Amino acid sequence: MPVSIEQKINELRDELRMHNYNYYVLDSPVISDYEFDLKLKELEKLEAENPQFFDPNSPTQRVGGEITKSFNTVVHKNRMYSLDNSYSKEDILEWEKRIKKILETDNIQYSCELKYDGASINLSYENGILVSAVTRGDGFQGDDVTTNIKTIKSIPLVLKGNFIKSFEIRGEIILPLAGFNKMNTERVEAGEDPYSNPRNTASGSLKLQDSAEVSKRPLDCLLYHVLATNNPNKTHFEALENARQLGFKVPKTMEVCKTIDEVLMFIEKWDTKRFDLPYETDGVVVKVNSLEQQDELGYTAKAPRWAIAYKYKAEQESTILKEITYQVGRTGAITPVANLEPVQLAGTIVKRASLHNADQIKKLDVRIGDTVFVEKGGEIIPKIVGVDLTKRPLNSQPTEYITHCPDCNTELIRNEGDAKHYCPNEYGCPTQITGRIQHFISRKAMNIDGLGAETIELLFKEGLISNYADLYELTEAQIIPLERMAEKSAQNIIAGIEKSKEIPFEKVLFAIGIRFVGETVAKKLAKHYKNIDALKKATFDDLINVDEIGEKIAQSVLDFFSNEINIILIERLKNYGVQLELSAESQEGKTDKLQGEIFVVSGVFTIFNRNDLKKSIEDNGGKVASSISKKTSYIIAGDNMGPSKLQKAETLGIPIISENDYLEMIN
Structure with a gap:
């Protein structure tokens, strides 16, 4: 029978997808370009x-062309947490001790992966088809960059096998070094400035408005985490191995380590070997391999307990300290900043570095004109770590820390036990006002x-706002005449x-800027x-x-509500x-039935998944703890509860209940 047009189109699509996979994922092309x-x-x-027969x-x-x-x-279905960092063998051993205490077992295996330096991305698939790609953003929500992501040829748009019906897979968008160097060569030849480093260039590429421009950049995507409600895999390693079979680019540098000593050997091996990578x-990311144990360990307010990042020693360079300036934060905290002769450090040009506080300046005895050693703390924020005293100028003078605010000239204060100086002019200091x-x-x-x-800054300078409540009285007529403004803006x-x-109360409470009151x-x-009135009376x-x-x-909450200015703003x-x-x-659906009760959740459940069970406890006023103690009220036990947990519960006389017992308790 003659092949139909539709069949011919589908056959070509399948063939080209396979060639893309061979070339961009396996690095093993079978036909020429x-x-x-x-x-x-x-x-x-x-x-x-x-x-x-059009198919998106x-x-x-993949060649792009759509303008965004x-x-x-987009709000993430599952929050994208940060990772806790470690910088030494001792940090890793301390982490192991913490998770063993929670799991109450020595039977823990680890997966070790390299920490890729790029831009995090969350890919969502439904029925084997890519439906969205969202940047990390603040972890709770990010930007939908699906159109641009579709131009990256190592990311499968259609999976080549059966997997979970609905799942997310996370990875890092990177710019390989060869591609980055080629881009910079072309830019220099065209008379343009070269890009500073692969990481920032990869991240910036995701927000280009023209997807055709994105398609010209040799971006790649390395995957490292699978998320699904009913994940059939038992381990993290198994989930990624299966993802590789479906067409995802999962680096083969990943290994399973049976002991923490093997983890440390992996870290040591890649300390130098990583420089041979493309x-x-x-650094290295170490994860508890068992998904069940990951589930039991859960999360802190900021990071998963079951994972930790080991960061290799930061790159260090020396340069000249030209000047020390002082920044005022929104809380009035003063931060001294070192202004440096520009120096290349870990892929970026560094011109400024933090000096933290007066004690740090005194400890380092850092002075204007000194040759200083600079490194990136956690390879993100540059900081001065030392002074080359052999190169100190003969006319060098010790640094005198400022006594008055650089913005409003108010005398600075320093509370006992506090490392920083503060400007107390909270409602008159311009930088504190605009910072809030x-x-x-x-x-x-x-x-x-x-x-x-x-x-x-512009609205404040023009006298249109002097606090955040003033924002709600602004009009278009006031804004349009301002510099770089137009009717649409x-x-x-x-x-x-x-x-x-429409922003919910908990975010408003964070927004009003009570000192020490962060998101959590x-x-x-x-x-x-x-509500705010009940908090005000507390x-x-x-x-x-x-x-x-x-x-x-x-005390900070009391101080905030004792100030008449704050009461008026509220x-x-x-x-x-x-x-x-x-x-x-x-x-809706929230009660105080479990107020004062502390629960430990252990094992595998059939009615709830573990996260839903924990949420239910909190929705009913209870608290979920990660380990058993004398304060524990109940243990909700599922299948495969650890024997050590069971023994500890019996020793302490803590009631062990089932899912059904729990349901009766809240109903």
Whole structure:
């Protein structure tokens, strides 16, 4: 029988997908580039002549061409956590001790992977087809860059086998060194400045508006984590091995280590061997291999307990300290900054470095004109770690720390036991005022589109705002005449401010800038007090009885609400319609039935998955602990509960209940 047009198109698509996989994932092409291009052109022609067979996942669609003016913000289905960092063998051993204490077993295996230096991405697949690609963002939400991601040929648009019906897979978008160097050679030849480093270039590529431009860049994607509600795999290593079979590029440098000594050998092996790789790495990620044990270990407020990153020793360079300047933070904290002769360090040009505080300056005896040693703390923030005294100028003078605020000239204070100096002029210091407003509008807080640090500075300078409540009185007519503003920009700002009135109470509580009240503490306080008025009336004793609220935070909350200026600002926000109480929707299904009760969850469950069970406990006012202690009220036991946990529970006389017992308890 003659082959139909549709069949011919589908056969060409399957063949080209296989050639893409061979070339970009396996690095083992079986046809020449010329032959591949001929087949691609044949497919393009057939698709153009037969538009009824269009497929957005066809290999012809990888060349890009779609323009994205703005990238939609998407809330992650599963939060993208950060990793805790370690810098020594002792840190790794301490981590092992912590997880063994929680799991109460020595039977733990580890998977070790290299830490790829690029931009994190979350890929979602439904029925074997890529449906979205979202950047890490702040971990809770990121930008939808699916159009640009589809141009990266090592990322499969259609999977070549059966896997989980719906799942996410996470990885790092990287720019291999050869491709990066080629791009820079071409830029220099064209009279343009070279890119600074592969990591930033890869990250910036994801936000280019023209996907055709992205397709020209030799980006790659290395995968490292699979997430699924009903994951059939038993281990992290097994999940990634299966992902490789489906067409994902999972580096073969990954290994399973049966002991922590093997982990340390892996770290040592790659300390020098990593420089032979075609891409940049800055460390090793160690994970508990068993998915069941990962589940049991869970997460802290910021990171998974079951994983840790080992960072290799930071690169160090020497340069001249030209000047020390001082920055004022939104809380009034003063940070001294070293202004340096530009120096290349870990792939970037460094001109400034932190000196932390007066004690650090005194300890290092760092002076203007000194030759200083600079390295990147955690290979992110440059810092001065020493002085080459052999090169100190003869006329060198010790550094005198400033006594007055560089912005408002108020005399600085330094509280006992505090490392930093502070400007006490909280409501009169321009940098503190704009800093608080910038914090208020930031992504993790009110997330106001159209507003950035420069616009806030401009609005303050023009006298249009002097606090964050003033934002809600701005009009388009006030904004349009400002420098670099237009009608559309003004409309976007006003629309963004209006939309911020929908932001939930816990984020508003973080946004108003109570000292020491970060995202996690704000959630705890919001959940406990339900509205701003109840929090405002709280006493010191009330506050320290709230889960994880210590004396320092409690006193800071009291100080905030004892200031009349803050009370007025809160009342204004309330009048503008900002959410200063938990919504009815967020309270739906929540009770205080388990108030004061502490649960430990252990084993494998049939009615709940472990995360849903923990959420149910918290929704009903209980607390979930990671390990058994005298304070534990109940242990909810599933199948395969560890024998050591069982023995400890019996020794301490802690009741062990089933899922069904728990359901009866809350119903």
